Amino acid sequence: MTALGGDIAVTGLGLVTPAGIGVEENWERLLSGRSRATRDGALDGMPVDFSCRVPGFHAEELLGGFASWQLERFVQLALVAGRMAVRDAGWNPETWDGRRVGVVLGNSLGGAATFEEQHLVLCERGPAKVSPLLVTKYMPNMAAGYLAIDVGATGPSMVTATACASGATAVGTARDWLRSGACDIVLAGASESALTPTVMAGLGRMGALSRSGDAPEHACKPFDAERDGFVAAEAAGVLVLERTADARSRGATVRALVGGYGASSDAHHATAPHPDGQGIERALRGGLADAGVAPDEVDHVNAHGTATPMNDVIEGRMLRRVLGDRAAVTSTKGVTGHALAAAGAIEAAYAVLAVQHGVVPPTANLKNPDPSIELDVVSGEPRRTRVDVAVSTSLGFGGHNAALVLTSA
Missing domain, CATH: 3.40.47.10 (Thiolase/Chalcone synthase)
Incomplete structure (x- = not known):
């Protein structure tokens, strides 16, 4: 060991x-x-x-x-x-x-x-x-x-x-x-x-x-x-x-690294995220600090992105506040739907693949971007770009928040 x-x-x-x-x-x-x-x-x-x-x-x-x-x-x-x-x-x-x-x-x-x-x-x-x-x-x-x-x-x-x-x-x-x-x-x-x-x-x-x-x-x-x-x-x-x-x-292929993890609770509401996104922000900042990654080093975010009116605005504004508009953002739920408890796991895997292949999948069905969400959300076609640092964010009923930071090997 x-x-x-x-x-x-x-x-x-x-x-x-x-x-x-x-x-x-x-x-x-x-x-x-x-x-x-x-x-x-x-x-x-x-x-x-x-x-x-x-x-x-x-x-x-x-x-x-x-x-x-x-x-x-x-x-x-x-x-x-x-x-x-x-x-x-x-x-x-x-x-x-x-x-x-x-x-x-x-x-x-x-x-x-x-x-x-x-x-x-x-x-x-x-x-x-x-x-x-x-x-x-x-x-x-x-x-x-x-x-x-x-x-x-x-x-x-x-x-x-x-x-x-x-x-x-x-x-x-x-x-x-x-x-x-x-x-x-x-x-x-x-x-x-x-x-x-x-x-x-x-x-x-x-x-x-x-x-x-x-x-x-x-x-x-x-x-x-x-x-x-x-x-x-x-x-x-x-x-x-x-x-x-x-x-x-042992000569294994390393697809990516789990560089950081952050978690928090909103302590706000059973189903609604904190209106200012304070909980998921703490989780994200904690994950970045754990990984030793600066916010402006994040290349890609696989967002929770549920397509509910409240979540997307709160999460989107939080991402802009923490990361700016440099990161290429996607929500893969447009393709898979929302798999509830399984969402964070499959989306972490998708973030690993984005790091490994240098490709960010498009956000399905995004035709008319919400102007209040000032992010670089990938749509239409996949984007080929170097992804050294990816983040996957997850929010759950009960105010549970988690953020994973995946980095290149």
């Missing part, structure tokens, strides 16, 4: 999102700037009947029969993403020391689909007919639990639950474990799959969802003057993190 502290290397990525299954498919779709939003048969008759689901995800094919019926979908997504990330990092779980491997994944809503289904069973058929798998399929911690089982990771494992900041919180937690010496390898990320009628009804009643149902593929418009909410999504993203010296000593 090498000296502790310092930057942490990202050596593996696994992505299962509406943009596709696998890193290459995700990156190609992001660069195309084409949304994945479409009508959702599970939401027929609902006020908002469209979403962003993972296309072509067949659990039996990807994981086998056991997982296809005994595991909830958010766990299935996490397992596929986790296996991809481990392979990408060049590790073999059969040969690593599992005692030195940790797992930290974010999740918010657990197995909402199973809970809804089994509640109906209870009401209609009685308690004797409720599935014995209800509790284990519903519990959010099972994303980390089953991934640890799958890869033989017997170090620490946990689920972070900071709402839509959960994935970023997980990556920051993993970085801390590595710096402290608690682990030598950590699988970090998040998973969410809760596109159920009840959850969607709740989000709709909050006013968070876009109502642009005539053309779902154009509904999510981050930073656009005509934005009216997000499109809900499911996804999983897993990053393999190691101390940089350890990764290089």
Whole structure:
């Protein structure tokens, strides 16, 4: 084991999102700037009947029969993403020391689909007919639990639950474990799959969802003057993190470095961010200080950018205040939709890819930029540019904020 502290290397990525299954498919779709939003048969008759689901995800094919019926979908997504990330990092779980491997994944809503289904069973058929798998399929911690089982990771494992900041919180937690010496390898990320009628009804009643149902593929418009909410999504993203010296000593490919992490709480409101963006500003400034990066050194921001009227203005003004207008900003939610707890994880992975490839994806559906948001928001076509420092910002209900600083290797 090498000296502790310092930057942490990202050596593996696994992505299962509406943009596709696998890193290459995700990156190609992001660069195309084409949304994945479409009508959702599970939401027929609902006020908002469209979403962003993972296309072509067949659990039996990807994981086998056991997982296809005994595991909830958010766990299935996490397992596929986790296996991809481990392979990408060049590790073999059969040969690593599992005692030195940790797992930290974010999740918010657990197995909402199973809970809804089994509640109906209870009401209609009685308690004797409720599935014995209800509790284990519903519990959010099972994303980390089953991934640890799958890869033989017997170090620490946990689920972070900071709402839509959960994935970023997980990556920051993993970085801390590595710096402290608690682990030598950590699988970090998040998973969410809760596109159920009840959850969607709740989000709709909050006013968070876009109502642009005539053309779902154009509904999510981050930073656009005509934005009216997000499109809900499911996804999983897993990053393999190691101390940089350890990764290089084994000849691993280092995609990027996790140079800094900052977190804060608004202590303001259950669902609305602080009107001045004070919380996310503290998180961003903390992450930059942790990384030893000056604000004018940031080349790219993968913004939280939910396409809700309030979030985009508050976040946009905060980014301008802290970073100026030099950084090339994007919101990838225009393509993927908002994957709730998984958003911060997949967006951290996208920021890693931007650093690695020197390309900033466009913000899908941005046609009429909001003039009150004075940022260099990339739209239309991907932008090829040197990205030595990228930032990924995440905000969650409850006032949770997290910012990751990713730097070139």
